[in-house]
Amino acid sequence: xxxxxxxxxxxxxxxxxxxxxxxxxxxxxxxxxxxxxxxxxxxxxxxxxxxxxxxxxxxxxxxxxxxxxxxxxxxxxxxxxxxxxxxxxxxxxxxxxxxxxxxxxxxxxxxx
Amino acid sequence: xxxxxxxxxxxxxxxxxxxxxxxxxxxxxxxxxxxxxxxxxxxxxxxxxxxxxxxxxxxxxxxxxxxxxxxxxxxxxxxxxxxxxxxxxxxxxxxxxxxxxxxxxxxxxxxxxxxxxxxxxxxxxxxxxxxxxxxxxxxxxxxxxxxxxxxxxxxxxxxxxxxxxxxxxxxxxxxxxxxxxxxxxxxxxxxxxxxxxxxxxxxxxxxxxxxxxxxxxxxxxxxxxxxxxxxxxxxxxxxxxxxxxxxxxxxxxxxxxxxxxxxxxxxxxxxxxxxxxxxxxxxxxxxxxxxxxxxxxxxxxxxxxxxxxxxxxxxxxxxxxxxxxxxx
Numbered sequence: 001x002x003x004x005x006x007x008x009x010x011x012x013x014x015x016x017x018x019x020x021x022x023x024x025x026x027x028x029x030x031x032x033x034x035x036x037x038x039x040x041x042x043x044x045x046x047x048x049x050x051x052x053x054x055x056x057x058x059x060x061x062x063x064x065x066x067x068x069x070x071x072x073x074x075x076x077x078x079x080x081x082x083x084x085x086x087x088x089x090x091x092x093x094x095x096x097x098x099x100x101x102x103x104x105x106x107x108x109x110x111x112x
Numbered sequence: 113x114x115x116x117x118x119x120x121x122x123x124x125x126x127x128x129x130x131x132x133x134x135x136x137x138x139x140x141x142x143x144x145x146x147x148x149x150x151x152x153x154x155x156x157x158x159x160x161x162x163x164x165x166x167x168x169x170x171x172x173x174x175x176x177x178x179x180x181x182x183x184x185x186x187x188x189x190x191x192x193x194x195x196x197x198x199x200x201x202x203x204x205x206x207x208x209x210x211x212x213x214x215x216x217x218x219x220x221x222x223x224x225x226x227x228x229x230x231x232x233x234x235x236x237x238x239x240x241x242x243x244x245x246x247x248x249x250x251x252x253x254x255x256x257x258x259x260x261x262x263x264x265x266x267x268x269x270x271x272x273x274x275x276x277x278x279x280x281x282x283x284x285x286x287x288x289x290x291x292x293x294x295x296x297x298x299x300x301x302x303x304x305x306x307x308x309x310x311x312x313x314x315x316x317x318x319x320x321x322x323x324x325x326x327x328x329x330x331x332x333x334x335x336x337x338x339x340x341x342x343x344x345x346x347x348x349x350x351x352x353x354x355x356x357x358x359x360x361x362x363x364x365x366x367x368x369x370x371x372x373x374x375x376x377x378x379x380x381x382x383x384x385x386x387x388x389x390x391x392x393x394x395x396x397x398x399x400x401x402x403x404x405x406x407x408x409x410x411x412x413x414x415x416x417x418x419x420x421x422x423x424x425x426x427x428x429x430x431x432x433x434x435x436x437x438x439x440x
Contacts, residue, residue, distance in 0.1 A: 016198045023205040026345045027128040030207045034214035035135045040350060048353035
């Protein structure tokens with residue numbers, strides 16, 4: 001077997017190895033997002049900034065973290081988005097219900 | 113795949129998923145521990161795996177099993193050892209599967225995928241009515257159906273494998289006919305197509321008025337999103353906003369799916385394994401076009417089984433091994 005043949009045979013293996021390295025690096029970065037609700041939904045907000053449910057979930061994540069002012073702002077924003085765009089009824093009701101909660105009720109809501 | 117390559121993939125996978133060891137429960141992990149009444153196998157695993165770390169370790173192990181079974185299926189369908197190993201590695205390391213593996217609630221998808229792959233591997237035993245084949249198909253199907261409702265696609269994928277391996281044999285079409293009858297009977301038992309469309313819906317969700325064509329547009333957009341993400345490695349999120357995509361964009365995505373279907377038909381003779389993978393992908397997403405849950409467009413973890421099809425199609429494009437017999 002010539003050097004050239006050997007090189008040709010190795011080419012697909014090298015290509016797959018490079019693809020695997022790239023995929024693994026991307027995956028590692030994406031897996032970090034799943035560390036907590038806050039990291040997860042903060043990322044989701046970046047990807048879908050006009051979706052009410054995402055803001056509801058980031059609000060819940062803030063509330064679970066004890067950041068009730070941030071949670072309130074997220075719920076209010078979700079309520080505004082839900083009233084502006086066509087979204088399923090569930091989103092509208094949920095966003096509106098959460099937007100009206102005080103901090104004590106919020107804390108009760110997210111307690112284990 | 114040589115042992116050092118397998119070890120390399122394993123090391124890469126463990127490196128990629130290191131951040132998950134310290135992760136807690138997220139999103140529906142908390143509620144899924146108490147629910148899952150329609151998923152007995154998954155419910156049992158929730159009773160056993162009570163801490164986030166044990167759940168994440170289990171998901172990583174289950175993903176390795178899926179990857180192993182996928183490699184075996186590629187091999188049994190006539191792919192080379194290199195194609196089988198590459199398919200396993202790419203499925204396992206692809207960021208599209210990060211949600212499936214890092215999100216504990218997605219364990220149901222992994223269990224269903226294992227069941228589907230066991231059933232499909234058993235279906236590669238020819239003829240399909242031999243006892244080992246029937247036992248394997250039954251065990252795999254039971255596992256898929258008791259893990260997640262989407263496991264029902266096993267009834268489409270097993271006949272696909274059987275027809276693919278012996279398309280000229282009339283008896284190959286018997287499982288497809290049985291599956292068609294069972295699916296039709298199941299839809300009738302549940303109360304017809306409209307009842308299936310509202311499966312899992314709440315009272316408020318039932319009030320949501322959406323036509324079949326609107327739903328198809330939304331679902332096609334979500335599927336298109338994941339197809340593009342699989343290639344570009346972008347747009348990976350737990351909640352894709354398909355509502356913002358204009359009507360024209362939804363039609364483009366619908367056309368993309370039709371083009372994939374047409375490609376599968378065109379390639380069936382010239383590149384059968386690639387066509388098989390594309391058909392697998394399309395059959396695996398088909399039930400999603402029936403069930404119209406509010407905001408229930410397909411997510412990354414729900415794309416687990418369809419993604420197996422894409423990887424099978426990719427593996428089909430790689431060199432076939434020589435002198436490989438179909439016989440078991």
